[in-house]
Amino acid sequence: xxxxxxxxxxxxxxxxxxxxxxxxxxxxxxxxxxxxxxxxxxxxxxxxxxxxxxxxxxxxxxxxxxxxxxxxxxxxxxxxxxxxxxxxxxxxxxxxxxxxxxxxxxxxxxxxxxxxxxxxxxxxxxxxxxxxxxxxxxxxxxxxxxxxxxxxxxxxxxxxxxxxxxxxxxxxxxxxxxxxxxxxxxxxxxxxxxxxxxxxxxxxxxxxxxxxxxxxxxxxxxxxxxxxxxxxxxxxxxxxxxxxxxxxxxxxxxxxxxxxxxxxxxxxxxxxxxxxxxxxxxxxxxxxxxxxxxxxxxxxxxxxxxxxxxxxxxxxxxxxxxxxxxxxxxxxx
Amino acid sequence: xxxxxxxxxxxxxxxxxxxxxxxxxxxxxxxxxxxxxxxxxxxxxxxxxxxxxxxxxxxxxxxxxxxxxxxxxxxxxxxxxxxxxxxxxxxxxxxxxxxxxxxxxxxxxxxxxxxxxxxxxxxxxxxxxxxxxxxxxxxxxxxxxxxxxxxxxxxxxxxxxxxxxxxxxxxxxxxxxxxxxxxxxxxxxxxxxxxxxxxxxxxxxxxxxxxxxxxxxxxxxxxxxxxxxxxxxxxxxxxxxxxxxxxxxxxxxxxxxxxxxxxxxxxxxxxxxxxxxxxxxxxxxxxxxxxxxxxxxxxxxxxxxxxxxxxxxxxxxxxxxxxxxxxxxxxxx
DNA sequence: TTGAAAGCGCTAACAA
DNA sequence: TTGTTAGCGCTTTCAA
Numbered sequence: 138x139x140x141x142x143x144x145x146x147x148x149x150x151x152x153x154x155x156x157x158x159x160x161x162x163x164x165x166x167x168x169x170x171x172x173x174x175x176x177x178x179x180x181x182x183x184x185x186x187x188x189x190x191x192x193x194x195x196x197x198x199x200x201x202x203x204x205x206x207x208x209x210x211x212x213x214x215x216x217x218x219x220x221x222x223x224x225x226x227x228x229x230x231x232x233x234x235x236x237x238x239x240x241x242x243x244x245x246x247x248x249x250x251x252x253x254x255x256x257x258x259x260x261x262x263x264x265x266x267x268x269x270x271x272x273x274x275x276x277x278x279x280x281x282x283x284x285x286x287x288x289x290x291x292x293x294x295x296x297x298x299x300x301x302x303x304x305x306x307x308x309x310x311x312x313x314x315x316x317x318x319x320x321x322x323x324x325x326x327x328x329x330x331x332x333x334x335x336x337x338x339x340x341x342x343x344x345x346x347x348x349x350x351x352x353x354x355x356x357x358x359x360x361x362x363x364x365x366x367x368x369x370x371x372x373x374x375x376x377x378x379x380x381x382x383x384x385x386x387x388x389x390x391x392x393x394x395x396x397x398x399x400x401x402x403x404x405x406x407x408x409x410x411x412x413x414x415x416x417x418x419x420x421x422x423x424x425x426x427x428x429x430x431x432x433x434x435x436x437x438x439x440x441x442x443x444x445x446x447x448x449x450x451x452x453x454x455x456x457x458x459x460x461x462x463x464x465x466x467x468x469x470x
Numbered sequence: 471x472x473x474x475x476x477x478x479x480x481x482x483x484x485x486x487x488x489x490x491x492x493x494x495x496x497x498x499x500x501x502x503x504x505x506x507x508x509x510x511x512x513x514x515x516x517x518x519x520x521x522x523x524x525x526x527x528x529x530x531x532x533x534x535x536x537x538x539x540x541x542x543x544x545x546x547x548x549x550x551x552x553x554x555x556x557x558x559x560x561x562x563x564x565x566x567x568x569x570x571x572x573x574x575x576x577x578x579x580x581x582x583x584x585x586x587x588x589x590x591x592x593x594x595x596x597x598x599x600x601x602x603x604x605x606x607x608x609x610x611x612x613x614x615x616x617x618x619x620x621x622x623x624x625x626x627x628x629x630x631x632x633x634x635x636x637x638x639x640x641x642x643x644x645x646x647x648x649x650x651x652x653x654x655x656x657x658x659x660x661x662x663x664x665x666x667x668x669x670x671x672x673x674x675x676x677x678x679x680x681x682x683x684x685x686x687x688x689x690x691x692x693x694x695x696x697x698x699x700x701x702x703x704x705x706x707x708x709x710x711x712x713x714x715x716x717x718x719x720x721x722x723x724x725x726x727x728x729x730x731x732x733x734x735x736x737x738x739x740x741x742x743x744x745x746x747x748x749x750x751x752x753x754x755x756x757x758x759x760x761x762x763x764x765x766x767x768x769x770x771x772x773x774x775x776x777x778x779x780x781x782x783x784x785x786x787x788x789x790x791x792x793x794x795x796x797x798x799x800x801x802x803x
Numbered sequence: 804t805t806g807a808a809a810g811c812g813c814t815a816a817c818a819a
Numbered sequence: 820t821t822g823t824t825a826g827c828g829c830t831t832t833c834a835a
Contacts, residue, residue: 140610142828153806158830166804183607188587189522190828193811200522202567202588210543210568211553213743220544223570232584234535235543235568237556251565254521255535274516277473389747410546411744414722475812486822491814499820523812526827 141182150178161186192256203437204234204252206245206262211237213409214382214426215263218285221430222261229438231258242266250275259437264289281440285433286424287330295436297451299424301331301406304455305338305378308404308422311457312376313346316466317402321351321367321374323388325381335380335406355384364391368401375467376402382409389415404463413460420463428453474515483511494519525589536770537567537585539578539595544570546742547715547759548596551618554763555594562771564591575599583608592770597622614773618766619757620663628769630784632757634664634739637788638671638711641737641755644790645709646679649799650735654684654700654707656721658714668713668739688717697724701734708800709735715742722748737796746793753796761786 143161147154152171159167160175167175178184192200205222207215219235226233234257236248245266252260259281262269270291272282282294289296312320322339325332336352343350351374353363364387367374377392379385385405392398399417408423432451476494480487485504492500493508500508511517525533538555540548552568559566567590569581578599585593592614595602603624605615615627622629645653655672658665669685676683684707686696697720700707710725712718718738725731732750741756765784 144828154829155806155831156804159805162830168804171805185583185587185608185610187526187589187828189526189589190811191830192522193520193526193813193828194830195811196831209553210556211546211549213544213546216544216549219568220542220570223543223568232567232569232588234565235552235556236565237553254518255565256520256522275518277518386744386747393747409744410742411719411748414719414726414748415744416749477812487812488814488822489820492821495814501820504821520812523827524814526812526829527814528827529815 140187141184142187143184145182146175146178146184149182150174199258199441200256201230202232202234202255202257203434203441204236204249204255204257204260206236206238206248206252206260208263208265209237209239210235214286214407214424217426218263218430218433221427222434225431225434225438231438238263238265240265246271246275253277253280259283259441261285261433261437262289263287268292281437283433283437283440285429293448295433295440295449295451297429297433297436297453299331299429299453300455301334302338302341304422304424304457305335305380305406306342307338307455307457308406308463309339309342309378310346311420311459311463312378312402312404313342313348315376315402315464317374317376318348318467319351319372319374320348320376320378321353323353323355323363323367323377323379323384325355325384327354332380339378355380355387358383362387362391364388365395368395368397374401376404376463376465379403379405381405382407385409385419385421389419398462399465400468402463402465402467408458415462417462417465418460420458420460422455422457424455425453473520474517475520476517478515479508479511479517482515483507532591532774533589534562534564535567535588535590536564536767536774537569537582537588537590537593539569539571539581539585539593541596541598542570542572543568547619547740547757550759551596551763551766554760555767558764558767558771564771571596571598573598579604579608586610586613592616592774594618594766594770595622596620601625614770616766616770616773618762626781628766628773628782628784630762630766630769630786632664632762632786633788634667635671635674637755637757637790638668638713638739639675640671640788640790641739641796642672642675642711643679644753644792644796645711645735645737646675646681648709648735648797650707650709651679651681651800652684652705652707653681653709653711654686656686656688656696656700656710656712656717658688658717660687665713672711688713688720691716695720695724697721698728701728701730707734709737709796709798712736712738714738715740718742718752718754722752731795732798733801735796735798735800741791748795750795750798751793753791753793755788755790757788758786 143157147157157175160172223233238245253276261283263286268290272292284296355363379388405421408421412419476490480490493505556566571578586609594616596619601623605625617629688696712721738754741754745752
């Protein structure tokens with residue numbers, strides 16, 4: 138009944154509990170003959186160590202598990218970060234608990250607390266709550282946290298960010314270089330820090346070229362897309378810069394419907410699958426989710442291994458990928 | 471030093487250990503005044519229960535954690551399954567450990583073992599190993615496993631499958647109904663059970679229409695796509711049926727490059743983002759990953775809650791989504 | 804090199 | 820309603 142314990146193995150092998158422990162932990166200071174007997178008993182009984190008990194007693198108290206809180210594990214950016222973190226964790230024999238936050242601050246707090254109670258050795262969080270002061274309450278003080286993709290407030294930790302502002306500015310300069318002067322920015326919810334950074338980058342580039350800004354916040358999935366209204370203006374934009382991949386896709390649909398996809402330039406923030414197969418193929422500024430996940434995981438493992446230096450901010454450069462839609466030149470007036 | 475224990479709370483509140491335990495576990499049979507004192511001490515010290523110790527002692531031995539082994543957490547189908555499982559788990563206060571298998575049988579065994587040692591209450595696995603007999607060795611006998619998307623061999627467990635064969639046959643009949651007689655099947659690796667089922671469905675439909683089969687196994691990402699060679703045949707197919715979404719995307723690229731995307735019909739197994747935005751939009755037979763994940767999670771939780779009925783096989787129907795590429799009629803000879 | 808005893812933080816069983 | 824005692828499966832400490 139129940140699974141076999143170390144004691145059962147000891148009895149079965151005719152040795153003491155401690156000898157089994159030594160063999161199981163590969164301590165090496167065990168007579169080879171005894172060790173062989175122990176290993177035979179382990180195999181015979183199908184013994185598996187009880188991690189809970191191990192962690193309870195051990196001094197280092199490591200569970201070799203980290204927690205990863207993402208926007209939505211099913212969304213491509215999050216999924217790519219997840220994958221990169223998993224790969225880094227795997228090389229260290231560490232497992233990953235994951236959760237989706239869905240822009241819900243309460244859920245961020247709950248999951249962080251739950252993972253802490255599960256004794257995650259550390260957490261990687263894409264912050265969605267306005268501040269992360271709750272972490273001091275939910276986490277033991279020695280559990281490191283790394284923030285990825287958005288800055289945190291009210292908690293110390295390394296932060297891995299894309300160069301949102303510079304990337305956005307580069308995108309807009311690209312449109313300007315292709316002759317556009319009326320460039321509209323379709324922004325994500327300003328609640329989100331990355332959306333604000335991208336807007337700043339847009340403004341940087343427009344201001345340095347002496348062009349007037351034209352910004353609209355794209356509403357949620359229920360509402361109608363913003364692009365059609367903009368394009369009905371007396372002096373409509375000749376180029377759209379979209380702040381986020383879902384907005385980009387909406388813009389593609391809208392331009393298609395209006396028959397303007399070959400006349401209005403489009404440049405989107407963040408790459409997405411099949412962007413190259415659309416007509417025209419969509420030019421994007423892309424973050425590098427794999428590099429971001431990798432950097433976050435490495436920073437976290439460094440902290441878990443005792444790195445106590447000042448928290449760092451790690452920038453992962455974005456990349457402009459010209460594909461066609463962002464190279465269309467302005468037409469008509 | 472270290473985090474506070476129940477004992478610290480007891481001392482701080484001036485009550486016995488057991489009283490703290492009762493309050494923490496909401497047993498209710500505690501004098502409200504005492505309970506309040508305990509709660510104050512908990513808050514003061516920042517006490518968090520040690521789940522490891524709890525699970526060690528408790529009779530029910532539940533960790534409220536399940537393990538989920540997927541092909542690749544970053545791939546859309548897996549990610550959607552993941553999300554559905556997470557949602558079901560969430561309603562039960564259960565957390566999800568995830569891992570990607572990358573078609574590596576060794577990794578399937580390792581991860582299943584690792585999650586078992588972590589005392590997952592149950593496992594959901596997309597099998598990639600040729601058989602799952604290893605589970606008997608890696609898992610305690612009372613840990614239920616549910617298989618999703620592919621059948622398992624050598625281990626008992628509920629299985630959630632898409633109607634691959636029927637879905638494929640439906641797809642091929644759809645092409646036949648649009649006038650096609652030379653329909654090629656671009657198959658995934660026959661090692662994979664779903665690929666074999668889809669091929670059977672293709673053959674079912676071709677045979678019932680008295681048409682000759684034309685099958686090619688699509689090589690891996692390094693090699694050249696199969697479609698161009700097929701289309702150079704003396705009597706080339708007028709329609710392609712692709713067995714998997716990556717193959718579909720390769721076929722789209724190939725047809726594009728050959729300028730045949732408006733002449734050769736294309737019908738793909740599995741939907742993918744933006745399939746509706748391509749030109750022509752891609753007709754697909756789609757599995758329902760969310761329904762599959764949900765069904766798998768529900769089956770697993772039923773088992774965890776003590777369901778001991780015979781293992782079931784749960785079929786989740788596929789759906790044909792006509793979008794244009796599958797409705798092109800044959801041209802020329 | 805091996806083993807005996809203690810105890811990690813908690814809950815079960817029982818007693819007061 | 821509250822407290823006491825024992826012990827979950829393991830590692831630590833210390834003794835042999």
